[in-house]
Structure formats: structure tokens, C-alpha cells
Amino acid sequence: MKNSIAILLCVSIFFIQCKEADSNSKKPTVYTVGDSTVKNGQGDGAAGLWGWGDFINQFLDTTKVKVKNHALGGTSSRTYIQKGLWKPVLDSLKKGDYVLLQFGHNDDGPINDDFRARGTIKGIGSESEEIDNMLTGKHEVVHTYGWYLSKIIKEAKSKGAIPVVMSPIPRNKWEGKKVPRNNDSYGLWAKQVAAREHVTFIDLNEQMAQKMETLGEDKIYGNLFYKKDHTHTSAKGAVLAASIITQELKKTNNSLKDFVLENPTIILPKKTNIYLIGDSTVANNGIPEAVGWGVELHKYLDTTRVNIINKARGGRSSRTFYNEKLWQAVYDTLQKGDFVLMQFGHNDGGHIDQPKYRGSIQGISDSTMVVTKNDSIKETVHTYGWYMATFINQAKEKGAIPIVFSHIPRNEWKGNSVERADKTYGLWAKQIAQKNNAAFIDLNDSISVAYEKIGAKKIKQFFPKDHTHTNADGASFNASIVVICLKADKSLGLRDLVLSQKEIDRLSQIALNTSIENKK
Structure with a gap:
């Protein structure tokens, strides 16, 4: 009798675990890809710096959707693909998953040097440049920023995933009382690519700049950014960016908005x-x-x-x-x-x-x-x-x-x-x-x-x-x-x-x- 009960319990536990595993496998996954403003370092807040990809899960109903932050600091749209970082995300994508995509901060660097060689050709056209990469020692064809974004978007869509494109967050550089925008460069090109590929675009650059200007420069330091770094956000800055993304999503017809929490509880890193x-x-x-x-x-x-x-x-x-x-x-x-x-x-x-x-x-x-x-x-x-x-x-x-x-x-x-x-x-x-x-x-x-x-x-x-x-x-x-x-x-x-x-x-x-x- 005892053996029978034990067997029944084991069978019950097995079926419960299988049911939970099946439920998890059916959950859509939100993948974030980008640079250090999406995931800084190891995503552990080293030196107090965080990316918005580290907090966006707190704005989403994680009982219904999973979040995986695959961004890596120092990458451009080009090197994210070149280093093989995009491939494991692409291989994991299934129909109904989401890809939140933000590049631009590092695309403005040199196209060829022996330090980082991460720059892309400006714009969204079909121009290309053949180089012998001084850093990798390999022959390479370098394309435009827009070409690399389009590649990621098209390949994600081919797997049935749903891309969302963001303009890069603003840098904490002020001109008088205004935060400079990138709406005539990478912000504009991200918007144009999203329109061309018929995917959702969120103007994170503009929306976050507006929030910063409302606070004023004096209240930014030690709050959203540090004086030591004009590019990477504090935890509160990363939370602000994540909140803007999810609030802007709610204004679109993108199905990811269905997973945005109405009243999220935000937990900042323990002091x-x-x-x-x-x-x-x-x-x-x-x-x-x-x-x-x-x-x-x-x-x-x-x-x-x-x-x-x-x-x-x-x-x-x-x-x-x-x-x-x-x-x-x-x-x-x-x-x-x-x-x-x-x-x-x-x-x-x-x-x-x-x-x-x-x-x-x-x-x-x-x-x-x-x-x-x-x-x-x-x-x-x-x-x-x-x-x-x-x-x-x-x-x-x-x-x-x-x-x-x-x-x-x-x-x-x-x-x-x-x-x-x-x-x-x-x-x-x-x-x-x-x-x-x-x-x-x-x-x-x-x-x-x-x-x-x-x-x-x-x-x-x-x-x-x-x-x-x-x-x-x-x-x-x-x-x-x-x-x-x-x-x-x-x-x-x-x-x-x-x-x-x-x-x-x-x-x-x-x-x-x-x-x-x-x-x-």
C-alpha cells in the first residue's frame, strides 16, 4: 500500500513538473539586444551603472512572458552580428517572441582601426566598404547602420518573432537647458528602418530627453546619471528608460503591450x-x-x-x-x-x-x-x-x-x-x-x-x-x-x-x- 502511494505521488509530481515545463515553453520570450545602455557589464550594477534591459522585466507580467537580456556593452549593430552575439538569439527565437532592439551609441566609431573597429557607414542605404580589419585580421564588407538593423529585423521576422526598434537613449550632455537629440542621425535612421520594415518604433531618445529636461540638469546628477559618465545610466535612469518603452508600447498596436503591467512594483538594487x-x-x-x-x-x-x-x-x-x-x-x-x-x-x-x-x-x-x-x-x-x-x-x-x-x-x-x-x-x-x-x-x-x-x-x-x-x-x-x-x-x-x-x-x-x- 505504501509503495502504491509513493508511486502515485511520484507520478503526480512528474505530471505537475511536465505541465509547468510545458507552460514555460509556451510563454513568449522578450529578448533585448543592444549595447551597454541596454545591459552594462554583467548586468550587476558594477560602478552603479545599469541598462534598461535589466529592469524592463519589472514592467512586464512575467507570469505570462519571459525576459532575456542579451545586450553586450561596447557593441555596435555591426559588431553584435560580427561577434556572433545575434546568432544564439536568432537560433532560440520562436513564433510569438519579441526582440527589443537598440543600437547607435557605438556605431559612430571608426570603421577600421586596431582598437575596436566597430563603426558603421552612416545612414540606411546600401553603401558598403571593403576593409582588411586591422583588429581581427580578416577581410570584411562593412555596411550602413540601417543595413545591420534591417538584417536583424528581417531574420527575427523570418522566425515569427516581433521586433521593436528603439532610438538610442540620450547622452547626459546639455546645451543650455536642452538635452541634444539624435533625431537627425541614429534616432532618425532607426525610425526610418522601422518604417521601412513595418515594425514598431519607439522614440526613446526624444521621450527620455523630455523627461530629463523636465527635471533639469541639477537633478539629473546622482539620480539618473553620474558626473563621471554621460552615457550610462544609474539604476533610476535605467528604470526611467524601461518605463518609457513600456508606456510607449501601450500606445501602439504591438501585442507586447498586452503584457505591460498597469501598476508595476519597481525594486531598485539594494543599497x-x-x-x-x-x-x-x-x-x-x-x-x-x-x-x-x-x-x-x-x-x-x-x-x-x-x-x-x-x-x-x-x-x-x-x-x-x-x-x-x-x-x-x-x-x-x-x-x-x-x-x-x-x-x-x-x-x-x-x-x-x-x-x-x-x-x-x-x-x-x-x-x-x-x-x-x-x-x-x-x-x-x-x-x-x-x-x-x-x-x-x-x-x-x-x-x-x-x-x-x-x-x-x-x-x-x-x-x-x-x-x-x-x-x-x-x-x-x-x-x-x-x-x-x-x-x-x-x-x-x-x-x-x-x-x-x-x-x-x-x-x-x-x-x-x-x-x-x-x-x-x-x-x-x-x-x-x-x-x-x-x-x-x-x-x-x-x-x-x-x-x-x-x-x-x-x-x-x-x-x-x-x-x-x-x-x-
């Missing part, structure tokens, strides 16, 4: 969380004369991909940050892949057994001291290293990545040199990081070196309150050093989230100049 823990030199203290570098850090990071969660608190040492359960609150919310940037030391040198009861035992040993506070409560006090090790190892428990900083220098000089903490908390921070296999950044020395290049007179403008706390300009300058250090360490995995060195230098120079001008 990287960067937690900051430390004292007032990191924290938001609410006064302009004492601004921690953590307040200004956002200027130097790609905040479309990063959440900066500043949990630093003024007046805290590693001991009081632990005892007041400020660390516990961070620990409770940590997730795998988060970063924890920690900087303590300024207040750890305070009294251990007197109010404010924030001093920790010097060093990184396991030494302890029992202290009786005014309220008669006894506390076991540990070393600076013990508290730091606790933060490091508990962060690791949650799968987070701890990064230990030595504390920023005070505005204290000996001649032309800033006084270091390399024999005390700077040294102990380094030792405890190494002992617990955590990344260490010598912020104390790095900022000191930067200060010394500028000179004590100018640096003094950063410290209007005392020798420890900077104003906003000083905080911005210090934050620039933080990100330079983060960018320099390839192993940390944060360098792609940091602005270009040119932009960092520009912003830090603004901070320095502003502080000097304000003093005048």
Missing part, C-alpha cells in the same frame, strides 16, 4: 549600508562649530547606492558607547554586507573612576578594573582594545565588514608637524584591528599629512571652537581624506561607491577655500 560609530569628531553635534566628518561623508559617496547611517555620538568613548547600549542598537540592525566604520580615542583618555566615567584602560590587553560610580553601581571597565575588539567581532558575527580608523588629529602642532597619536590610540587601533583581522585605516596620520601640506595657519580656520572639533568645512575636508583612504584599499569593496579622485579634490578644495574666505 549598501555604511554605519558610522564614534565620538563628536564623527557625529552630528547640532552646532556649526563642531561638525563631525560623518556629517559631510555623503558628499563623496554615491548615495544612490549607499545609505550612510551615522550613529556616532558626541562625548562618547569606546567604553560609554558600549555601556550606554549605543553599540547594541547598531548591532541589532546590522545585516550581512553592511560596513561599520569605527573611530574612537578622543575621550578614552578621560577619567576611569570619576564623572564622566568614560575613560578606558589604556592598551589592548584583557586587563579590567572594577569601578564604583556615584550611584553605587559597580562597573567592570576594560581596555580600549577590548571594547574595539567587541565591536569588530560582533559586527563580523552579523556578516558585516568592520573598518577601524585611528582618530582624527587635533589641531596641535610641533613646529610644522601635526602631533600624532601613533604611540597611543592610533597604535592601539592598528594593533587591535590586526589582531582581529579587520581593516585598518590610519586616519590620524593621513589627515595630519594633508594638514601639513596646507600649513597650520590655514588649517586653523577649520577649528573655530577648540583644537579638537572642526567646522563644516573642516569636516568636509576630513571626509575627503576618509574616502581617499577607502578608495585606495581595493580589498574593502568600497572604491566603486566613492566619487572620482578629481571630484574629491574639487570638493575638498572648496571646503578649504570657503573656510579661508569666511575667516576674511
